[in-house]
Amino acid sequence: MNQDKMGKGEQSRARLLQAAAVQFAAVGYHRTRVSDIVRQAGLTQAAFYLYFPSKESLYQELMDGFFQxxxxxxxxxxxxxxxxRHEVRDRMKENLLELFRFFARMPEQTRIVLTGAEEREELHRKLTSIVSANLRKNQEAGHVRPELSVEVAAESMLAVVQRLTVRFLLSGERTAEQLAEDAAALLAKGILQADRTKEE
Amino acid sequence: MNQDKMGKGEQSRARLLQAAAVQFAAVGYHRTRVSDIVRQAGLTQAAFYLYFPSKESLYQELMDGFFQxxxxxxxxxxxxxxxxRHEVRDRMKENLLELFRFFARMPEQTRIVLTGAEEREELHRKLTSIVSANLRKNQEAGHVRPELSVEVAAESMLAVVQRLTVRFLLSGERTAEQLAEDAAALLAKGILQADRTKEE
Incomplete structure (x- = not known):
């Protein structure tokens, strides 16, 4: 929603969410205090508790949609x-593009989950299991090279996406489009079966 | 050197180095105290200072050879x-194998540099610049695909090696040989020019 069309309460709420996102991304959830959030938002502690019962509930609201x-x-x-077969590579690139665009739209949440020690381990396990399961399915369907370990491929894909996001996307050095192009070029050849016929 | 052939002093020195490596790997350099190291080594503080002027100097000795x-x-x-051209892929796999074997031989130092926040940033910059420079040279020589961004490729290679090392090698789930095979299969196709003639 555009800020102009928000009521004053909604604006304060949005400012608190944004200020908290910046703080969590910079120093982590545990080291962020409600007093830091309200200072950054230019509001009072009382205003904070008008909109959120606790720091935890604000964090949940900030991250729930992101994780979904x-x-x-x-x-x-x-x-x-x-x-x-000939559609798979393009789709892989489109999927990477959507992911990088999403990270670019939500830089604070992305930084929280990709660089914050608190979230990383569990997130990592969950992402790996989703990606491995799909790679296995796609291996059975003949899209993924049969000799490949899907666990190794999943870890590698995620490591590449994570590193490129932190190093080039969040720093503003490259766009989502450039990174999707490069990551797809790199990963598709290593992971997908060659499309020798181009019309299979 | 085999412990049997060491003098008592050398043995104590080696025990302190090993104990320190384990502690640094587990909790990081800053949170490791000399008292933790000597307890783990089964020695006294006095013994520690007989062999090392400080925690810093022990750390330097432990890591200097590793970094070199x-x-x-x-x-x-x-x-x-x-x-x-047809030799490049095999050489890339051999290089990866040597790297994974080295990490497997020095698991504590590897953990210190790959997972310890203290070392990571600077290490990362230095490794990326070494690998990028070589990729650029190899791109000019026609070995690396011309459309590839060498910076993106370098970051991706390092991210994959780091992730596979922490996830599969240090955990003992896969051997250096298995990982070199998989990493080379994944990365070579994405990075190297196709060797269409096999005899170029």
Missing amino acids: KLWELSDAGGKVTPLA | KLWELSDAGGKVTPLA
Whole structure:
């Protein structure tokens, strides 16, 4: 929603969410205090507790939508299975593009989950299991090279996406489009079966 | 050197180095105290200061050799340039194998540099610049695909090696040989020019 069309309460709420996102991204959830959030938002502690019962509840609200979309995007490989061989590479690139665009739209949440020690381990396990399962399905469908370990491929894909996001996307050095192009070029050849016929 | 052939002093010194490596790997350099090291080594503080002037000097000794070898191994791509096209892929796999074997031989130091926040940023910059420079040379020599961004490729290679090392090698789930095989299969196709003639 555009700020102009928000009521004053909604604006304050949005400012608190944004200020908290910046703080969590910079120093982590545990080291962020409500007093830091309200100072950054230019509001009072009283205003904070008008909109959020606690720091935890604000964090949940900030991250719930992010994670829901992240699971959806990381599961996009599952829709590749029924495609014809020659469509798979383009779809892989589109999926990467959507993921990088999502990270670019939500830089603070992305930084929280990709660089914050608190979230990383569990997130990592969950993402790996989603991506591995889809790679296995796509291997059975003949899209993924049969000799490949899907666990190794999943870890590698995620490591590449994570590193490129932190190093080039969040720093503003490259766009989502450039990174999707490069990551797809790199990963598709290593992971996908060669499309020798181009019309299979 | 075999422990049997060491003098008592050398044995104590080696025990302190090993105990310190384990502690640094587990909790990081800053949170490790000399008292933790001597307890783990079964020695006294007095013994520690007989062999090392400080925690810093022990750390330097532990890591200097490791870093020297790490720079050497990460620079191995530079020796690929004069090779014939059909030799490059095998050499890339051999280089990865040497790197994974080195990490497997030095698990504590590897953990310190790959997972310890203290070392990571600077290490990362240095490794990326070594690998990028070699990829660029090999791109000019026609070994690396011309459309590839060498910075993106370098970051991706390092991210994959780091992730596979932490996830599968240090955990003992896969051997250096298995990982070199998989990483080379994944990365070679994405990075190297196709060797269509096999005899170029």
